[in-house]
Amino acid sequence: MAKAELKTKQKTEVEDSSSLKGTLASVFMLGAFIIVTWVGVYYLFVDRF
Template identity: 75%
Template structure:
């Protein structure tokens, strides 16, 4: 009978990632979001000024 993978109990260690590596990602996402908001506000104000 074939052995299933569940029957092989091997210990696997999971490494905990450092949370400081995500600070750059969070900063990038905030900057991108800020850029999008500023762009939309600029386009909307341009739209309103045309009338």
């Protein structure tokens, strides 16, 4: 016969050790860089004509 499995009650705790504050700041800085770059290129384009 098959062995009966012992069911133990185990609580799995999820630790929230990762903070997304640095990620948010990096995304904002990258977005600002992209916007500044596009605005600069736009003004260079407009200035030529």
